Amino acid sequence: MDEKKTAWERLKLVHTKGRPTINDYIPLIFSDFYEMHGDRSFGDDKAVIGGIASLDGTPVTVIAQVKGRDIDENKACNFAMPLPEGYRKALRLARQAEKFHRPVICFIDTPGAYAGVAAEERGQGEAIARNIAEFMTLRTPIISIVLGEGGSGGALALGVCDELAMLENAQYSVISPRGFASILWKDAEREEEACNIMKITAEDMVRLGVAETIIEEPLGGAHNDLDKISENIKEYLLHKIPEKCKKDIDVLLKERYTKFRKIGEFTE
């Protein structure tokens, strides 16, 4: 692990062309992935993919935000910014997993939920809120992994889980550093400064009780060795999924609630 990088340097790494996306990881981590489309209500959002797969013989449900690897892919997946129907598809698949007692694995990789007229008209806020509330009591284990960017409520909609892991250079934040600078200082150009004071690195997440595990990236970043980073993610899942599946579900749910319940800093 290279611990000397600043948050800004890590953000640059996450934005490096060639940074692996979920479409690179799925064939290397899972076998027999069958993608399932649509929210059964409005449509099929390409910024969120989901389906069933085998993790070394264990059936699992995979839900992930999709970043494009080139401009065409990015246009198709709306630069990983989901619409409400993407979150509703995620919830549908999570409930399906609950019914068939499959653990859920969520991969977070989004700058944030899409901000636009269509998103507002179809209830972006409601869709995210519903996922957060429903995932909190979903009666099957949930593991979430932040692959690159975990931006705001758009990330949290796949982030209510029993355990959160961060790739070493991944970041999780209340808003993108650019948005942060723009809102607080009315100057988006102060992005780097914002990035370095926001406390958004994997280590910050562990320290603040948001994440439990950091998954090591190959030297120089995930893009330098796709096989190695996939192996690291798979190893983590093979260790973590049985551990969570073994737990009594009511105990697991209590622990899930407590994990979030205790985050906050106040005096009285």
Next chain:
Amino acid sequence: MFDDFFNVVKLRFNGSDEDEKPSFKCPRCQSSVPVDKYEELYRVCPNCNYHGRLSAAERIAITVDKDSFSELDPEMKSGDPIEFPDYQEKQQELRSATGLNDAVVTGTATIKGIEAAIGVMDSHYMMASMGSVVGEKITRLFEYASEKGLPVILFTASGGARMQEGIVSLMQMAKTSGAVKLHSDKGGLYITVLTDPTTGGVTASFASLGDIIIAEPKVLIGFAGRRVIESTMKQRLPEDFQLAEFMQEKGFVDMIVERKRMRATLGHILALHGCSGKES
């Protein structure tokens, strides 16, 4: 405390220039309304019916039975989880200016004799952004209500997550929504009243999770900010975009209730859910 509060708010509204008769400019119809007239109407614009912003104390005063409000966790103050420059100083100033310790006041009260757990967000405190204190107090309110079998009524208003608390503020969305879900799973009633403005992380958490979602007329309700959307889409948005009426049209608001009817409406809804009068 409430009397002091009214004075603070009145002073702010009236400004310092005593020669000029102060007026309120309606953010919806842009008309100018004399402040005393606007105040007399409980801050409702007489031209377009925009329902303006109240302080938490004012909201409580016009909503619950006289002297029935009992506050929970009044002393809770935020820490500084990401050590954000000047955050504590800014809060200290706001505490003096508003008489609040943070952006939400919670407690129990009766409405038309029926006991309920009540939370009111106050946009005069950092635009009622949600940080540790808002998250914790709302979570505790739901936990308390669940334990006591009380309905919960929340008057929401918020600019969203509190940037100065970083990721910790984002996690308050999970904490509060989780508490709402547990209350709901136990059969508890939760009524949301969306007031101006309800946006961002609050819309994307407990504000959207009410069994019944009420909004005041012409208030702003949305996830993303209007300016953000306009800059992404590179187009002007219609005037009514993200207003209560628009959100009802799109299916996200059960009913729009005028301020003067709010207390009676809440009382009736509570009664229709079998909530009973306070035993004493």
